[in-house]
Amino acid sequence: MSEQDTDDDTAGRVYDPDADHSFPDERVNDVLERIEDDDEIQALLAAQNVNPVARKRYNDHGPKHISIVRNRALCLYDLLKRGSVPFNGAADQGLEEADEAVIIALAATLHDIGHIVHRDEHPYYSIPLAADVLDRFLPGIPSYDVEERIRLKGEILHAILCHDTEEEPLTTEAGVVRVADALDMERGRSRIPYEHGGRGINTVSSQAIETVRLQQGDDSVVLVEIEMNNAAGVYQVDNLLKAKLNGSGLEDDIRIVAVNTHQEGDRIVERIEL
Template identity: 75%
Template sequence: MSSSPGNGGREYDPEAAHNFPDGRLNEVLPTLRSDPEITAYLEAQNVNAVARKGYNDHGTKHIEIVRNRALCLYDLLKGGGVAFNGASQQGLEEADEAVIVALAATLHDIGHVVHRDSHAYYSIPLAADLLDRLLREFGFYDAGEAVRMKGEVLHAILCHHTEEDPLTTEAGVIRVADALDMERGRSRIPYEEGWRGINTLSSQAIENVSVRPGDGKPVLVEISMINAAGVYQVDSLLKAKLDDSGLEDHIRIVAVNTKSDDQLVERIEL
């Protein structure tokens, strides 16, 4: 069964049994975690986001969280019988779906090194260069397969923001997983430096996010918040990412205000 129920969908466990063929993904993950060029991008991309624009962290930690949650979300959706079309429509293997998800989650924000604004578009040429090398080094793909993998990963990267609608289930997973990085502490850096924007304040209100098997839908996202400011993260950011993701019928979202003296909002369900 999936690794997600045991840890709240926080971390993908390569050693666990999964609802998909995981061998190819598990070979790729060590490279994604240790490649020097990827590591440099993940560190550099945080400068514009945090130091210059005052947004929540969009560096190494954000990428770890999004990649883990994307893979746990993917696993639960596969377990629920949800069809994935990105790899299959390109004539690729089922094992390539998870590789597409992992690559897109890892590289989706590298455009921040150019600018926070419109960063999804800047991510495309930068990720394309990295993918040319990575897909060759993985050794799984001939020239044609590498082109198809590259296209699917770039599509998922582009569609992680709401300006472009995902055309594949793999891309939908990236879009939703990106929004699931919302727990308090994720805004610690800008908050401690004095930034008090709604994005920072609202993420301070989110105590816990778990991704679990649902009842009636493959995925249940449970969100605990300690004050009503967390509504912004749930209703404005997560809902916007879920809408038109292609996963609206497969994911149930429940957010509960756990602080008894602040009941402006007690419960939200999407």
């Protein structure tokens, strides 16, 4: 689960299975290993990038995007748990606390596989495809019986559907996946379409984002710090991240600060806060 970062720059960005966490992590760490070894899942993640990138000249939605979203979802989850934010997805289903992270990890992994059908309306295509994957994948985890697999599958599919702003997350787990999807906004995500001449607002604005970091906040549970090199990055922050945060159920727990680090000439935007 690498993001091509240096060791000193991974805090709040890359989930480390060997670190101490504010939640029971043995179950999700086992699931993460199974995901990496699953040929079908890995093939889907590679194939889902064709429509958005090769055909639509849109930002990356392949294995790299999924790795970043899953990492940031688990880092965000860890910070929220440390701040005693309640989670209801697994609990409402009578599942264990250890299953919260499993729901988040699998939903983050499978949320975009609908792109193999079409970029447009992809969350709705992701649901039947993910359901088929989960029907095969979950029985391989010996700790779950039939009823637990059904309940877990429902929560994962709910989080996948609600990563899109058209649907309201009914669980904190789904809210985490929704926000984490928008936290993949750094310039590396738009490298391929940019190099091929793509100049849409998503591509240009993500070229302006240098770094996104998550950490404990002073007046909020989580502080998201975003460094951008020009004002075009405001689109990513305000139109995409803010839109995903709104309605996520985490609006009161996450504070977003974006700073323009460009030092030459007049800066249209120096700092914005959400």
